Amino acid sequence: MKHHKRWLAWPMGLAVGLLNGFFGSGGGMVGVPMLRILGLETQESHATCIAVIAPLAAVSAGLYLYREAFALRDALLYLPGGLAGALAGAWLLPRLKTVWIRRGFGVLILFAAVRLLTR
Amino acid sequence: MSWVWAVLASFFGAVISALGMGGGGILLIYLTVYLGMSQLEAQGINLVFFLPVAAVALCVHAKHKLIRWKMVLPFVALGLPGVWLGAWLAQKVGSELLSKLFGGFLLIIGIRELSFKAPDKPDQNEQS
Numbered sequence: 720m721k722h723h724k725r726w727l728a729w730p731m732g733l734a735v736g737l738l739n740g741f742f743g744s745g746g747g748m749v750g751v752p753m754l755r756i757l758g759l760e761t762q763e764s765h766a767t768c769i770a771v772i773a774p775l776a777a778v779s780a781g782l783y784l785y786r787e788a789f790a791l792r793d794a795l796l797y798l799p800g801g802l803a804g805a806l807a808g809a810w811l812l813p814r815l816k817t818v819w820i821r822r823g824f825g826v827l828i829l830f831a832a833v834r835l836l837t838r
Numbered sequence: 839m840s841w842v843w844a845v846l847a848s849f850f851g852a853v854i855s856a857l858g859m860g861g862g863g864i865l866l867i868y869l870t871v872y873l874g875m876s877q878l879e880a881q882g883i884n885l886v887f888f889l890p891v892a893a894v895a896l897c898v899h900a901k902h903k904l905i906r907w908k909m910v911l912p913f914v915a916l917g918l919p920g921v922w923l924g925a926w927l928a929q930k931v932g933s934e935l936l937s938k939l940f941g942g943f944l945l946i947i948g949i950r951e952l953s954f955k956a957p958d959k960p961d962q963n964e965q966s
Contacts, residue, residue: 725912732913736920741928742940743881744862744888748947750913751858759906765858766895766904771913773892775921780885782925789882797848797865797887804852804861805891809898812857818954824854825951828944831867835941838871 724757731757732771739775740782746772762812843872848887855888856895862888863944870937877937878928 731753739746747768754764754771783789847868854861862884869880899905928936 728909728912729916732916733920735913736917736922737924738920739885739917740921740924740926742866742924742936742943743884743928744866745860745943745947746917747855747858747862748860751860754906754909757909759909763904763906766899766902767906767909768858769856769892769895769899770905770907770910771917773889773896774914775917776885776888776892778918779921779925780882780889782922783878783882783885786925786929788929789879789886791886793879794883794886796844797851797883798890800845800848801852801887801891802894804849805856805894806898807849808853808856808861809895811853812899812904813902815857820854820857820859821951821954824859825948825954827948828863828867828951829948831863831871832941832944832948834871835937835944838937 727753728757735771736775739772740779743779743783746775765812843868847872851887852891855891856898858895860947861891863947866940867944870940877933877940879933881928881936 731750735746735750735753738744738749750768750771751764754767755761759767784791847865851861851864851868854864865887866880866884869875869883870877873880875883896905931939
């Protein structure tokens, strides 16, 4: 761990929280490279990022629920696929070169970006 | 056949989430772009969806000792006020503009992902 950069974790946390609250996602997309900057290995930074986002997402979800942005039961539909996918992804992390997933993921979100910006 | 897409979106969203690669985006994209749900509603569902996915992923990652718990505290400490501010701002901004901003955010992330270069030592991760 690079000790001289450690204080950066605080402002970085603020940025990740802001994104998570604002977009309901995206904290991970910026959190992982931040953790890399702080000196974590690739896989460590991916795993640690989930540990960071989980409590933030819990609070964020609570705030969205409180403001009645959505109904909890609408999320239930995605639970089975989510649990299966979580097991698969967690199993994969120590076994995978992430670069190819990143390429595919990049194409998908560029497509989505264009759709959102042009609709 | 819409349930097929729902299953695929939740499955692959969770895979990418559990890999710590920002998979939240996938379900969110499905909900907004495919189902046409409002941005705020989709974001709320996406947040709740992430919680069980994260719980499962964290159990597995903790077993492999991949989590640096010491780093978690400072991130979460300032992350919480950030979340509060972000959620408040999202409500202020409203779904319409929010979805455009999210599109812009995805554009930046997408370009970054595509220009990402593999590290020279591909399996730096096997050490430790």
